[in-house]
Amino acid sequence: MEIKPDKKLITKSWMILLTISLFIVVFSFFFYLIPVLDREVDFNVFIDYLWRIVSIVIIAMWLISAPIMILWIKNLSYFIEDDRIVIHKGIITKIQQNIPMRMITDFMLERSLYDRWLGIGSIKIQTAGQTQNATGYEGKLSGLIKWEELYKTLREKISKSDLTGSKKVETSGDKITSLTDILLELKKVVLILEERKK
Numbered sequence: 001m002e003i004k005p006d007k008k009l010i011t012k013s014w015m016i017l018l019t020i021s022l023f024i025v026v027f028s029f030f031f032y033l034i035p036v037l038d039r040e041v042d043f044n045v046f047i048d049y050l051w052r053i054v055s056i057v058i059i060a061m062w063l064i065s066a067p068i069m070i071l072w073i074k075n076l077s078y079f080i081e082d083d084r085i086v087i088h089k090g091i092i093t094k095i096q097q098n099i100p101m102r103m104i105t106d107f108m109l110e111r112s113l114y115d116r117w118l119g120i121g122s123i124k125i126q127t128a129g130q131t132q133n134a135t136g137y138e139g140k141l142s143g144l145i146k147w148e149e150l151y152k153t154l155r156e157k158i159s160k161s162d163l164t165g166s167k168k169v170e171t172s173g174d175k176i177t178s179l180t181d182i183l184l185e186l187k188k189v190v191l192i193l194e195e196r197k198k
Contacts, residue, residue, distance in 0.1 A: 003078040003150070005143025008118040012143070013069040015114050021058045028054045078141050080154070085125060087139050099138050103127040107154055108137070109147060121147030123154065 031050055071091045079086040085104075087097040108124040115121055121144050124137040144150060 001080045003080065003141070003144070005073055005076050005078075006120055006145045008120045008145075009073050009143030010070060012114045012118055012120070013073065014066075015117075017062060017065055017069075020061065024054060024058060073143065076142070080150070080157075082157070085139065085141075085154075087141070097139055099125055099127060101157055104138075104158055107151060107158075109151055110140075111147075120145060123147060123151055 028050060031047070068091065072089070075089060075091060075094075077088045079088070083101050085099045085101070087095075087099070089095050089097070104125055105128045106126040108126065110122040110124055111120075122140055122142045123144065125139040125141070127138040141150070
C-alpha cells in the first residue's frame with residue numbers, strides 16, 4: 001500500500017518558517033534596548049541598517065527554504081509491504097530506504113504542536129541496532145492523516161512477523177522449532193562448559 005504525506009505537511013513547513021521569521025523579528029527588537037557602543041554612529045542609522053539586514057535574512061530564508069521543502073515533501077512517499085516498509089525521498093539524489101519488518105523493534109507516534117493544529121501525525125520506526133541516526137530511529141513516516149490506523153496496522157504486522165519469524169531456525173542437521181528451544185540448547189551448552197571447568 002502506498003502512502004503519500006498529506007498536503008498539510010507543506011502547511012506545517014510554512015508555519016515553521018513563519019515562526020522562525022517571527023523569532024528573528026522579535027529578537028531584533030532587543031537591539032532597541034542596547035545602546036550603540038560607538039558614539040559616532042547615529043542610533044536611527046543603526047536601526048535602519050538592522051532592519052535591512054533582518055529583511056534580507058528573512059527573504060533569503062524563505063526563497064531558499066520554501067522551494068526545497070515543497071520539493072522534498074512532493075517527492076516523499078511510503079510503501080507498506082508485508083515484509084518491509086519502503087521510504088522514497090530526495091530531490092536531486094533519490095533515496096529508497098528499505099526497513100525489513102523482522103528488524104523493526106518499535107514504533108513511536110509523534111505529534112508536535114503544529115501537527116495537532118493541523119490534524120496530522122508522524123510514526124518513527126526503530127530497528128534492532130541498525131540505525132546510524134542520532135535520534136535512534138531508522139525512519140519516519142511524516143504528514144499522516146490516519147496515523148492511528150496505520151500505527152495499529154504496523155504493530156499487528158510486527159506481532160505477526162515476530163510469531164512467524166521465530167517458528168523455525170535451521171541448524172547443522174537438527175531443526176529447532178522456536179526461540180525457547182534455542183534458549184534450552186544454550187543452557188545445555190553453558191552447563192557442559194561449567195562441568196569442563198571443574
